[in-house]
Amino acid sequence: MNMTEGRVLDRDRTSERIKALGPWFHNMNLEGVWTAPDHPLGDYPAMKWKRFSYAIPADLSGKSVLDIGCNGGFYSIEMKRRGARRVVGIDHDPDYLAQARFAAQTLGHEIEFHQLSVYDVARLGERFDLVIFMGVLYHLRHPLLALDLIRAHVAGDMLVFQSMQRGSREVNAVAEDYPFAENGIFDRPDYPKLHFVEKRYAQDPTNWFVPNRAAAEAMLRSAGFVIKAHPEEEVYICRCGTQLEDAAVYPPRGAAR
Numbered sequence: 088m089n090m091t092e093g094r095v096l097d098r099d100r101t102s103e104r105i106k107a108l109g110p111w112f113h114n115m116n117l118e119g120v121w122t123a124p125d126h127p128l129g130d131y132p133a134m135k136w137k138r139f140s141y142a143i144p145a146d147l148s149g150k151s152v153l154d155i156g157c158n159g160g161f162y163s164i165e166m167k168r169r170g171a172r173r174v175v176g177i178d179h180d181p182d183y184l185a186q187a188r189f190a191a192q193t194l195g196h197e198i199e200f201h202q203l204s205v206y207d208v209a210r211l212g213e214r215f216d217l218v219i220f221m222g223v224l225y226h227l228r229h230p231l232l233a234l235d236l237i238r239a240h241v242a243g244d245m246l247v248f249q250s251m252q253r254g255s256r257e258v259n260a261v262a263e264d265y266p267f268a269e270n271g272i273f274d275r276p277d278y279p280k281l282h283f284v285e286k287r288y289a290q291d292p293t294n295w296f297v298p299n300r301a302a303a304e305a306m307l308r309s310a311g312f313v314i315k316a317h318p319e320e321e322v323y324i325c326r327c328g329t330q331l332e333d334a335a336v337y338p339p340r341g342a343a344r
């Protein structure tokens with residue numbers, strides 16, 4: 088077998104494996120084979136990454152990264168490409184983790200992938216220099232709890248956050264307090280709102296709470312993050328700030344783990 092034939096064989100094997108591991112949400116080029124060439128959002132998430140990649144340090148040498156809801160591993164791999172010392176990807180879905188492991192291995196990156204829910208991040212037992220929490224919040228039935236837990240247990244410095252947003256994009260400062268008789272404030276488009284999806288949105292039964300822009304920002308602040316940059320419509324770069332006392336006591340103190 089000559090080299091060209093060998094390459095064709097490798098490509099065929101990669102192609103078969105990609106097919107067996109599918110369907111993929113992350114479109115990546117693995118040895119010349121695309122994992123999700125017909126993605127309804129286009130070349131996703133590369134097209135999104137291009138819009139905010141400049142806002143994340145280009146050199147992550149020496150840094151640790153946690154990618155929560157890592158899916159097929161696109162962002163974990165990009166962080167490794169930026170030289171991160173250690174990258175850990177977690178997801179609750181074993182099928183996505185299998186994709187992520189295959190992608191990282193094929194591209195020659197050493198990344199740890201664990202099956203773990205965002206609600207269990209305390210089990211990791213460490214803080215990371217950079218935490219990525221992208222595209223997960225609206226899939227959760229307990230979104231603020233997840234942010235509280237991230238802040239309490241794993242966020243060490245920087246958080247890269249993204250959520251689908253719907254409703255008004257207006258944002259205005261809210262007052263410290265409002266009288267009980269104040270009603271109109273809740274009808275204002277710029278008031279933080281989480282839209283509850285009782286049935287389905289976009290045919291996806293895992294969409295639960297979709298924030299408007301004001302709510303996405305207010306929830307980040309409320310969980311103890313300081314918004315430093317907003318490089319893309321849905322993406323926020325945050326630093327750790329002060330967390331409300333006892334905001335994330337979960338499981339309750341004294342409960343068996």
Ligand SMILES: C[S@@+](CC[C@H](N)C(=O)[O-])C[C@H]1O[C@@H](n2cnc3c(N)ncnc32)[C@H](O)[C@@H]1O
Pocket residue numbers: 112132155156157158159161177178179180183203204205206220221222223226227
């Ligand atoms: C829309 S995808 C986003 C993937 C990737 N972070 C991105 O931005 O392209 C949502 C991911 O979150 C994962 N996920 C949903 N609920 C989760 C949970 N409770 N804990 C960990 N991962 C979760 C899903 O399995 C899926 O891989």
